Amino acid sequence: MISKKILHVVVTVFSLGSSAVMADTSTEQPVPPVKFLQLSETVWMHTSYKVLKKFGAYPSNGLVVVDGANSILIDSAWTDAQTTEILDWARNELGHPVKQAIFTHAHSDKMGGVGAVLARGIDTHALALSNQIASASGLMPAEFDLTLNQNDKALNFGPVEVFYPGAGHSADNLVAYIPEAEILFGGCLIRSARAKRLGNIADANLMHWGDAVGSVRHQFPDATLVVPGHGEPAGAELLALTLQLVTEHGR
Template sequence: MKFPPIRFLFTAAFCVTTASQAPASDSADMIPVEFKQLSESVWMHTSYKHYEKFGPVPANGLIVAEGTQSILIDSGWTDAQTDAILDWARDDLKQPVTRAYFTHAHLDKMGGVGAVKSRDIETYALELSNELALANGLQPAENDIHLSVGQDVLSVGLVDLFFPGGAHSHDNLVAYVAKDSLLYGGCMVRSAASKRLGNTQDADVLHWDTAIGLVKQRFPQVDIVVPGHGAPAGPELLERTQVLVKRHVD
C-alpha cells in the first residue's frame, strides 16, 4: 500500500499542522517540516537548511510509532525544527517521542539534540558519534551505543540499529524496521537522483562499498529504503550507491 506525501496543511489526522512550523533562523527554516507516512508504523520527517551554493537542502529522519509512544531517528537541522517534529509526534500523531537515536555526528542528524534533551527524552548515539559531536561543535547524546562493525544489532522496540563501519562518515548507523521491511540508510545511502557521493569530507570512501555490502547481508529483505537526503525508493538505492562509490574510487 502506498502512502501519499504529507506536505502542507490538511484536516486529516496525520497532517502537518501549525505546530510543525518552526520559527525561522534562516530562509530554509521558513519551510515547514514535512511528514510522509511510509508504512503503518513509520513516518519520515524532512527539514531544510539553506546553503548559498545549493539553496534549501532537505534532510530526512524517522518517527517509528509503537503503542502509545514513538522513537525518533535523527533530528532536524536545528532545535526549532526538532521542536516542531517532537510537537507533531505528541499533538498530531498522539504518540510522543520517548527515545531518540542519532545515526552520525553531522548537523543534519544531530543539530537538534538540544531540543530533544530539553524535554528529558532519552538520547543515544554511537560512542564515536558522541565524541565527534563534541569535536564538531554539536551536542552529544546522553548515552553511548557500543556496536562492533558488521556484527552486533541493537534492537529497540521495532527498530534494529546496525553499524556497518565507515561510509559517508566513520560513525554512520543504519536503522531497520523488520515488520515493514524498511531500511533507513541515512546519509550512507544516496537517492536515485544523486549523480555523485556528495560531501565526502568525513567519509571512509574505501570502506563504503563494503559497508553497503554488510547492510545487504544483515538485512536481505528490504522493500523500502530511506536515504538521508532525497526521496525513498526500493533496494535499488543500495546498488545505486555502490555504483557511485566505485565510480568515485576509480
C-alpha cells in the same frame, strides 16, 4: 495492509509552517517548514531543510516510528527549533510522544537538534564514536553511548534494529531497520535516486564505503523501502546505486 511497492506508499503529508527559521545567507531565503510523510501504518519520515548558498533549501530526512503508546525518533532536524516541531507533532498530531531518540552520525543534519530532545527528558542514543565526534565538533552529544562494533549483531530498540556497518559517508554512520514494515533507514550512507555523486565526502571513508553498503544489504535482505538521508525514498535499488557511485566517484 500496506503494499510493499514504493508506488503504493501512503503519501499523507503534513507541514508545519508557524516556526520556519531564516538561514544566515545573503538572500535570506526562508527555510521551508518541516514536513511529514507516512511510509507505513507505524512509520513516518520527517524532512527538515537548511538553506545552502549552492543548493538552496536542502532537505534532510529522519524517521518517527510508533512504539506502542509512544514513538522513537531516528535523527533530529538541522536545528533545535525544527526538532521541537517534530517532537510537538509526534505528541499532538500523531498522538505518540517520542520517548527514545537514536542519532545515526555526528553531522548537523542528524544531530543539530539533540539539545531540543534532551530538553524534553527523552532518552538519547548515538554510537560512542558519534558522541565523541559531536563533542569535538561543537554538536550536543547524546546522553547514552551505543557500544556497537563494525558488523556486530543489530541492537533492538522495540520495533527498530540499529546496525553499524563500518565507515562510509562518515566513520560513525549507523542505519536503522523496521522489520515489521520492511523499511530501511540508510541515512547518509545511502544516496537517493537523483544523486549523481556521493555528496559531502569531507569525513568519508571512500575505500570502505562500498563494503559498508554491502554489509547493510546482507544484514537486511528483506528491505523493500529504503530511506536515504537526503532525497526521496525508493526501493532496494538505492543500495546498488550507491555502490555504483562509490565505484565511479569514490576511488
